[in-house]
Amino acid sequence: MDDQEMILAHYESIRQASHQMLEAARRSDWEAVAREEAHVGSLIASLRAAGDARKVLIGEGRKRRFEILRHVLADDAEIRNLAQPWLRQVDADLGAMAGAPAGDARRSQ
Numbered sequence: 001m002d003d004q005e006m007i008l009a010h011y012e013s014i015r016q017a018s019h020q021m022l023e024a025a026r027r028s029d030w031e032a033v034a035r036e037e038a039h040v041g042s043l044i045a046s047l048r049a050a051g052d053a054r055k056v057l058i059g060e061g062r063k064r065r066f067e068i069l070r071h072v073l074a075d076d077a078e079i080r081n082l083a084q085p086w087l088r089q090v091d092a093d094l095g096a097m098a099g100a101p102a103g104d105a106r107r108s109q
Contacts, residue, residue, distance in 0.1 A: 007065075011047065011064075011069070014047065018072045019075055021036035021037060026082065028082075032066060033079070043097070
């Protein structure tokens, strides 16, 4: 495997993990989303260690990289849309806990 193929394989792994994160968000499995997010972070670190894609990728490799990045960004946008109601609920719960009386069981959790 040459450098270009190796870099593209890293990007493809990120795309696959991003899609897994999206699938978890579609199921409202936020713990799985968090796990996949951590996995994506480690894949990105591995990609950075593999080399500078801008120097390695040429022609079709660059086109493929942009296709992959578009997929990842589209997945990310959908994940954010799916997470919005969940984030609003967390915000509402935290606000309710902050205003709860001192003896309220929710505050001690």
